[in-house]
Amino acid sequence: MARWFQVGPLPASGGSFTVNAGWWTPGRPFAFWIGPMYRQIVDLADLGRSRWTPPPPGQQEQRFSAHYADLAEPWLAGRYRPMRWTRAEVEGEAESTLTLAPWAGTP
16 A cells, blocks of 8 residues: 555554553564554443544545544544444434435346
């Protein structure tokens, strides 16, 4: 894949024996190759207080989308989003809705 389609490099902390685990090679001990993608904090006593941070780079894999790299900065900063547990909460946060319906035509 061409470098043009990548986001980063992204600075990250952590190591092989930390919660923020990362993989590195002995020849380059400060250059991670792989790091944690998805993070969440779940409050089992009150699910409404649960938080998560989606993986970078973004919500879209289309290079020219405004959402292509929109999650990299919040992920790096450790900013978590509230987890939505009800349909009303999810719909209240939605930017748009995609409705899929079966095709009614004949092949």
